Amino acid sequence: MVSPDKYIAGRFAADWIAAYPVVSDLCALKETAWVNPDKLPFAQAAAACPLTFADIEDAAARLERFAPYLAAVFPETAATGGIIESPVRPIPRMQKVLEERSGTPIAGQIWVKLDSHLPISGSIKARGGIYEVLKTAEDIALHSGMLHLTDNYAVLAEEHFRKLFSQYSIAVGSTGNLGLSIGIMSAKLGFQVTVHMSADARQWKKDLLRSRGVKVVEYASDYSIAVTEGRKLAASDPYCHFVDDENSKTLFLGYAVAALRLKKQLDAQGVTVDAEHPLFAYLPCGVGGGPGGVAFGLKMLFGDAAHCFFAEPTHSPCMMLGMATGENSSVCVQDFGIDNRTAADGLAVGRASGFVGGLMRPFMSGCYTLQDERMYTLLAQLADAEDLYLEPSALAGMYGPVLTQPGQLLGAYTEAALPAGTLANATHLVWATGGNMVPREEMQRYYAKGKALAQQ
Numbered sequence: 261m262v263s264p265d266k267y268i269a270g271r272f273a274a275d276w277i278a279a280y281p282v283v284s285d286l287c288a289l290k291e292t293a294w295v296n297p298d299k300l301p302f303a304q305a306a307a308a309c310p311l312t313f314a315d316i317e318d319a320a321a322r323l324e325r326f327a328p329y330l331a332a333v334f335p336e337t338a339a340t341g342g343i344i345e346s347p348v349r350p351i352p353r354m355q356k357v358l359e360e361r362s363g364t365p366i367a368g369q370i371w372v373k374l375d376s377h378l379p380i381s382g383s384i385k386a387r388g389g390i391y392e393v394l395k396t397a398e399d400i401a402l403h404s405g406m407l408h409l410t411d412n413y414a415v416l417a418e419e420h421f422r423k424l425f426s427q428y429s430i431a432v433g434s435t436g437n438l439g440l441s442i443g444i445m446s447a448k449l450g451f452q453v454t455v456h457m458s459a460d461a462r463q464w465k466k467d468l469l470r471s472r473g474v475k476v477v478e479y480a481s482d483y484s485i486a487v488t489e490g491r492k493l494a495a496s497d498p499y500c501h502f503v504d505d506e507n508s509k510t511l512f513l514g515y516a517v518a519a520l521r522l523k524k525q526l527d528a529q530g531v532t533v534d535a536e537h538p539l540f541a542y543l544p545c546g547v548g549g550g551p552g553g554v555a556f557g558l559k560m561l562f563g564d565a566a567h568c569f570f571a572e573p574t575h576s577p578c579m580m581l582g583m584a585t586g587e588n589s590s591v592c593v594q595d596f597g598i599d600n601r602t603a604a605d606g607l608a609v610g611r612a613s614g615f616v617g618g619l620m621r622p623f624m625s626g627c628y629t630l631q632d633e634r635m636y637t638l639l640a641q642l643a644d645a646e647d648l649y650l651e652p653s654a655l656a657g658m659y660g661p662v663l664t665q666p667g668q669l670l671g672a673y674t675e676a677a678l679p680a681g682t683l684a685n686a687t688h689l690v691w692a693t694g695g696n697m698v699p700r701e702e703m704q705r706y707y708a709k710g711k712a713l714a715q716q
C-alpha cells in the first residue's frame with residue numbers, strides 16, 4: 261500500500277485518494293470501476309478531435325492496396341483476399357454461464373470479436389502492428405520510385421524490393437504480441453528488425469521471432485524500460501524506424517480500421533446498432549493504442565450508440581489511474597505502490613499512453629479492473645462453453661457485460677446513459693484480443709489453472 265505521505269506528480273498520495281476515491285481501490289488491488297465524468301455527446305467530442313473518419317478510411321485504403329501482397333506471402337490470408345480480419349459471433353452458452361456464476365441476468369446479447377484468431381500473428385496487434393510496418397514499407401517504396409500507388413502491390417514480394425527494404429531497419433519495444441506482429445511482418449518484407457522485449461515476455465515468443473530471423477534483445481525490467489532503450493538505440497540510426505507503441509498515430513489508425521470491418525460483419529448478421537440498439541464494447545487495455553484505436557473507430561461509426569470501456573488487471577490499471585487522476589502518462593502504477601505483475605502479459609503495462617488517454621477522454625464511457633484469477637476462470641469457462649481458447653489478457657473484456665447490468669459496478673452508468681428498456685436490445689461486444697499463437701502445452705496450463713479456480 262502506498263504511503264499517504266508519498267509525493268506523486270505534485271500531490272501527496274493521501275490527497276490523490278481524497279480527490280479521487282477510486283484511486284484507493286486501485287492501490288488496494290480491489291476490483292473496481294470508473295465512469296468517465298468528461299465524456300461528451302459524440303458530435304461535440306468529434307468536432308474537437310484532431311483525428312477524423314477520413315483518417316480511418318485512408319488507413320483502410322492502404323490495407324486494401326497491400327491485400328494482394330499479403331495474400332501472396334501469407335497463404336492463411338488468401339481466403340479473405342489478403343485482408344487480415346477475424347470473425348465475430350454470439351456466445352449464448354457463455355452468456356448463460358456468466359449469468360449463473362454471477363447471479364445476474366444479462367440484458368442484451370453477448371458477442372465476441374475473435375482477434376485471437378487474426379491471421380499472421382494471432383492477436384489484436386495484427387491490426388496496428390502490421391499496419392505500421394506496411395505503411396513504413398509503402399513510404400520507402402514510393403519514395404524510391406520503384407512503386408506507384410496504382411501498382412498491384414504483389415510486386416513487393418520480388419527480390420529487388422526485399423533488397424531495398426534490407427537497407428532499412430525497424431525496431432519496437434514490446435511485452436510480446438506487438439513484437440510478434442512487427443517482427444513477423446518486417447522480416448517477411450526484408451527489413452532488418454529488432455524487438456526489445458521485457459522480462460515478462462514469454463520464451464516461446466522470443467523463440468518464434470528468432471526462428472524468423474528477428475533480432476530479440478532481452479531486458480530484465482518491465483515494458484517501459486524495453487521501450488525506452490529501444491527508442492534510444494533507434495534514434496541514433498537514421499535508417500531505423502521505431503514503432504512507438506506509446507505515441508504512434510499510425511498504430512492507432514491501423515487498429516481503428518477494425519470498426520469499419522465490424523460494421524459490415526454486424527450488418528451481414530442482421531445486428532443493428534442505433535439509439536434503440538446500443539453497442540457496448542469491452543476492450544482489454546495495456547498501453548492503450550489497440551483498445552483506444554478500436555474504440556475510436558467504433559465511436560466514429562456508431563456515435564452515441566457506442567459505449568466503450570477499457571478493461572485492465574488489478575495489478576496493472578495504468579489507463580484507469582491515468583484517466584481517473586487526469587494525469588494520463590504523467591503517473592504510473594508503480595508510483596502508487598502497484599506492482600504491475602500480472603499473468604495477463606499483453607496488459608502488463610505500468611504507464612498508459614498519454615496520447616490515447618488524452619485523445620479518448622471525451623469518447624470513453626469508463627474503465628474497470630479485474631483480478632488475474634477471474635481472467636483464468638473466464639478462460640476455462642469460455643473454453644468449456646464455446647470451445648474457444650484465449651490467452652488470459654483476452655478475457656479481461658468478458659466480465660464487462662456483468663458489470664454494466666443494474667446493481668453492478670457500472671450499472672448506474674447504464675441507467676443514466678440509456679433510455680429505459682433499451683438495455684435489453686444491447687449488443688455486448690467482448691473484444692477477445694489474443695490466444696491463437698499460444699503453444700498447446702502453455703494453453704493447457706492456462707486452462708487447468710482456470711478450471712481449478714472455477715471449482716473453488
Ligand SMILES: *Cc1c(COP(=O)(O)O)cnc(C)c1O
Nearest residue numbers: 437546547548549550606693694
Ligand atoms: C497488446 C494487447 C492488448 C492491449 O493493447 P494495448 O495497445 O497495449 O492497449 C490486449 N490484449 C492482448 C492479447 C494484447 O496483446
